[in-house]
Amino acid sequence: MSRKYSQELLDTIVAKQEIVTFKGAQVLVKNLPDSDEIGAMDSRHYKDLKKPLLIMKLIPKRLLKMDASPKSIAKLRKFFDQVKSTPIVEKKIDIIHEHVEASDGYKIPVRIYKSETMKEKASVLYFIHGGGFFGGSPDVIEELVKLIVENTDILAVSVDYRLAPENPYPTGHEDCYSVLKWIYDKVESLGGDRKNIFVAGDSAGGNLTQYCTTRDVEANLGMVKGQLLLYPTVNMANKEDEFFKWSKDEYDMSPKHRSSIEFMLNMFNGLSAGLKVIVGTDDIENGYLTPYIRDPKGLPPTFITVGEHDFLKVESLAYAAKLTKAGVETETVLYKGFGHAYGDYVGVYPQSEDCAIEMGNFILKHSK
Incomplete structure (x- = not known):
């Protein structure tokens, strides 16, 4: 139950x-x-990555x-x-396992998180895990969700949506949207406030999050009060414009650290083409898989965070700029010295805990 870093670093x-x-x-930059040192990796993160990166460099590219x-x-x-x-x-967090019926009858597993000091009519965090649409699970981001719940005493829900390639697009996306609608209908019986539902997701989960918000805006239902996108996949088609x-x-x-950073960036190069095969569609230029091409007007307040050395940094910051220009209230946090998926390392790196704090602050700020 102890952090691997000091409170002083945090x-x-x-x-x-x-x-x-x-x-x-405007971008809030979290310096090391x-x-x-300009462009340096976080020393703790570099130490942990050094050995696996060395091994991966020896593996043939094919x-x-x-x-x-x-x-x-x-x-x-x-x-x-x-x-x-x-x-x-440290707080007691009760985790309740439920199932939500998808449009085709499939029972989607969800987890509901309640702290022992949960507020009445609490705001709600609906978290969608990442993993490239084909991997990951609620287990990976559970400590992040629990930490946000502990810090804010809000209600949280996570989803174990169906994965590609066994379940091609748009199955996983529709699963996530079905759960959003279920939360909206069910939330008051769970002790939450249906007027304060926030959707969040990391990496591919950020894409799924934006899908839920987009569908909500299209249907003019007003279910989503705000969205939180952690190093999101928003431009799979790599559409270039004034920002990107x-x-x-x-x-x-x-x-x-140049060789290590370049190696990580090169690993992600061409990833969109690989994802196209895995998600099971040639149409990655649609406005759901590539929400970057959509007119963002009308989106709710949006939180975006990304690492300095993440391959998705360029599109994440471009998306923040695009949303800002369209008048969407946008808060952006950039973590120096990190690449992808620092939300998975709660308790390991101080930046991961800081990110949880920033997410909680965003939710409380925008709750009625």
Whole structure:
């Protein structure tokens, strides 16, 4: 139940944070707590990645390519399904397991999180895990969800939607939307407030989150009060415009970490094409898989966070700029020294806990 870092590091992240403007959008930059070196990786994160990166560099590139074969999917899921967090939540959190009926009759597993001090008519966090649409599980992000619940005493729900390629697009997306509608109908009996439902997701879960919000806006139902997108996949089609054009020139890299950062960026290069095969559709240019191409006017307040060295940083910051220009209330947080998926490391890195705090603050700020 102990953190692998000091409270001082967590406090220093806040003390050193600064606001910068990126293409018209304000970005809260979380600088490294113990280094001022430009483009450096977080020392704790680099130490943990050093050995696996060295091993992966020795693997032939052809073996790192994504495909939809059962053998390849099994290997990828083994990686994406790892629980990397460490338990730090001290409050008693009750976890209730339920099932929600999908449009085709499938029973979608969900988990409901209630703290021992949950507020009356609590705001609601609906969290959708990432994993490239084919992997991951509620287990991976459970400590993040529990920490937000502990910090805010809100109600939370997570979903175990059906995965590709066995369940091709749009099955997983529709599962997530079915659960959103279920939460809206059921929430008051769970002790929550249907006027304050926030949808969140990481990576591919960010895409699924935006899908839920988009469907809600299209139907003019007003179910979603706000959305939280953690290093989201929002531009699978790589559509370029005034805000987005991917280039390594968009990344600061310290000389001592350059090879590792470039290796991680190269691993993600061409990922969209691989995902197209896995999700089971050639139509990744639609406004659901690539919400970046949609007119964002009318979206609810949006929280976006991404790491400095994440392959998805360019599209995440571009999306923040695009939403800001359209008049969408947008809060963006950039973590220096990190790449992808730091939400999975609660209790391991201070930045992960800081992210949970920022998410909770966003929800409380925008709750009625």
